[in-house]
Amino acid sequence: MRYRVLGRTGIEVSVHCLGAMMFGAVGDADHDDCVRTIHAALDQGVNFVDTADMYSAGEPEEIVGKALQGRRDDVVLATKVHFQMGEGRNRSGNSRRWIASEEARGLPAMDLSAGRAALHPARFDPAAPANAAKYEAVEQLVELADGIGCSLPELAVAFAAEHPAVTSVIIGPRTMAQLESLLKGASLTLDDAALDRIDEIVPPGTNVYHPDGVWRSPYLTDAAHLRRPLAQGSAG
Template sequence: MSTNRRPFGRTGVWISPLTLGAMNFGVRANADHDDSIRIIHAALDAGINVIDTADVYSQGESEEIVGKALKGARRDGTFLATKFHGQIGEEPHRRGNSRRWIFQAVEDSLRRLDTDWIDLYQVHRPEDETDVEETLGALDDLVRQGKIRYVGSSTYDPWEIVEGQWVSRTRGISRVVSEQPPYSILTRGIERELLPVAQRYDLAVLPWSPLAGGWLSGRHRRGQEQPVSDRAGQFPNRFDPAHPDNAVKLEATLQLGELADELGISLVHLALAWVLEHPAVTSAIIGPRSFEQLESQLGAVDVRLTADVLDRIDEIVPPGTNVNDADGGYVPESLSDPSRRRGGRTSHGSPRRF
């Protein structure tokens, strides 16, 4: 893989165009620690210098694997990112964006990662019941303590990003410098507002699921029986080809596969190269669970798409469009919680805020 680097916002840090996502390391997908470590080392040797994980991935096991892989000299050369917010264990207070949990979560992540600092500490999802000043104030304290270097967010709405920037500037505290949104040829909704907002505030953008949860892996071929994802049972509205909402997505996937064949490249390379073409995108997160999957993705950074090819992709999936709205990422409580639309109190028992 090419060793070219891209600026991480305006932090002065330069990172690789691909980020190694560690979600599939651990019992969730690849429970073989030694094999996972070999994949991590191969990615680093190929020029990737960013690893992204989260405390919730296999309930901390992913962080432990990453910590083992980076032990020694490899740690200094790696931009290490992790996230907090998700439920850890069974106790109800072991989750969220509160100061109390952030201070506990960072210590647990540092221990599992076997490191003294985290380069990028990200809020995994927004949380309506926690004041954004509470969250950003706690993260600023961690920056001042030297436990984290930068603050990031994941799957935030544009207005939430703007609010966070305003709070940081008015209070004089560390601001969010990066955002992780879902983005792929099949999931282009963030082109409407989020990517322009990121550019306005000089945020680095690290898209997750650039292969659309495996839809753009090249498995779907016209004239063949369509494979069913192992996640179809859990999320049929996103992954079951027989689900009505996925009919248009399947047709778009087949057309994109035919375009890739015409260009003489894999659909994986087409999909990743397309994400990296957007000027707001810093680094695309890949999440291989095997060495073969890693190898199939590395060469995408050397693929260049012409304007004609980009226009043809726009014809298949128009700009700013999510082919299936279920793939758009986080659904805010304003939509998912009926009480937010019908008066009364939220599902958490706190009064509605107007």
């Protein structure tokens, strides 16, 4: 596992950050399975965990709390707040009161038993022009990944990790198998030829799928910010 300093904090975190969104009702409802997955990530060198109060009404935070008993000092733990978590005032936002609240729970878990395609069918309709462009890009990226000898998820994580503005890439496995697949590529680095090919498929600063576009970062449009210095690319 590679490590980098998080911003200007002086704190070293793993290049892979374990995202907890898929632990609990929205993903794996078996808490013991989730704890085993978290422990496996920690045992393989991950020391950075990310969650949020709105994930499954706070259930992943509870699961992470169980998993980190006796190991809390070894982990950099991040969580996110802001969105409404129930009826009434002051049950959202970024106030110290809300962030410190231990009872910031209450949203019913969303029923995802039908799958994402059933919940948002327009996003998966291959006849829609926006979706067609997305699928075409994915097929080209799969071809590139096959040529490198890695899976598409491994390529995606390695690509994000190569960006100079990125300290740690959040991975969100639901199962142990997904975790192992993602961490298998922890040492994968991409050369300029691979990065150039990705830029050809999806030019920097463009969004192939506009419904997901919320904010355009200047670090995706300025060529000077797109590559990590060669010495840092492999060393991390």
